[in-house]
Amino acid sequence: MKKTTGRVQPFDRENPLKQFSGKLIVREGSPKFPPSVAKTMLDLALKGKTLATIHDPFLGSGVIPIVAYLNYQSQIQKIYGQDISREAVASAKLNMEQIGANPSTYSFTTGNSLVSPFPNEKDLLIVTDPPFGRACDWIGVDGNSTPVCLLEEFVKKAARAKIREIVLCFDQRAKVANQLRNHYQIKERIDLKDRTLYHLVI
Ligand SMILES: C[S@@+](CC[C@H](N)C(=O)[O-])C[C@H]1O[C@@H](n2cnc3c(N)ncnc32)[C@H](O)[C@@H]1O
Secondary structure, three states: OEEEOOOOOOOOOOOOOOOOOOOOOOOOOOOOOOHHHHHHHHHHHHOOOOOEEEEEOOOOOOHHHHHHHHHHHHHEEEEEEEEOOHHHHHHHHHHHHHOOOOHHHEEEEEOOOOOOOOOOOOOEEEEEOOOOOOOOOEEOOOOOEEOOOOHHHHHHHHHHOOOOEEEEEEOOOOOOHHHHHOOOEEEEEEEOOOOEEEEEEO
16 A cells, blocks of 8 residues: 555645636535545546546535536546535535536435435445544435444445446544555555545455
8 A cells, every 4th residue: 555644745736726716505504525636636636647537425515526627628528526515415516516517527426325225326436525423424315314324334335336446535533544455455545634636445
């Protein structure tokens, strides 16, 4: 496993939203996911790939798809996203409209990603920022909000669905590496100040 510690070294020091002069809509009560973290995750995920279909099953306001669309259009075939919150999906759609994204290039749905997490597509590349149980909780299969880490349940489903690669970020204080290793190899780990990025491969 390649391990990089310390603050992330931005691959591109420029603002990943530089081509967009507006203001992103963020669902009330949820913090804005840093576009620079999304950029680093996408760098990890797309390294060496010519054309990929990406999916963010914990979409929130859609920062990962937005950064993907603005910075990696030529490498991306389609962007999927899902979130259990209708408001989150609505804000992500508005944000894609705001940046002028072609509607045929993305598809966002409302749904529980612990129940039906993946669109029916081959070779999906998961790039996601699941709940840490700090600013926002997991919603379990019963629809109840819980601070319990359901990450392993999600990752297990991904392995069963033969998803070969996942890039996710998580609170580094949570001891998740062993849970992840039960299902995937950790190809690379990048420790940031308040979260850790994992590049998982089968
Ligand atoms: C850390 S936030 C993602 C923030 C996102 N990166 C952004 O750009 O705003 C995690 C998201 O997971 C969603 N969520 C929680 N449990 C879920 C579940 N079981 N299925 C799908 N989405 C879920 C929450 O509604 C929240 O929007």
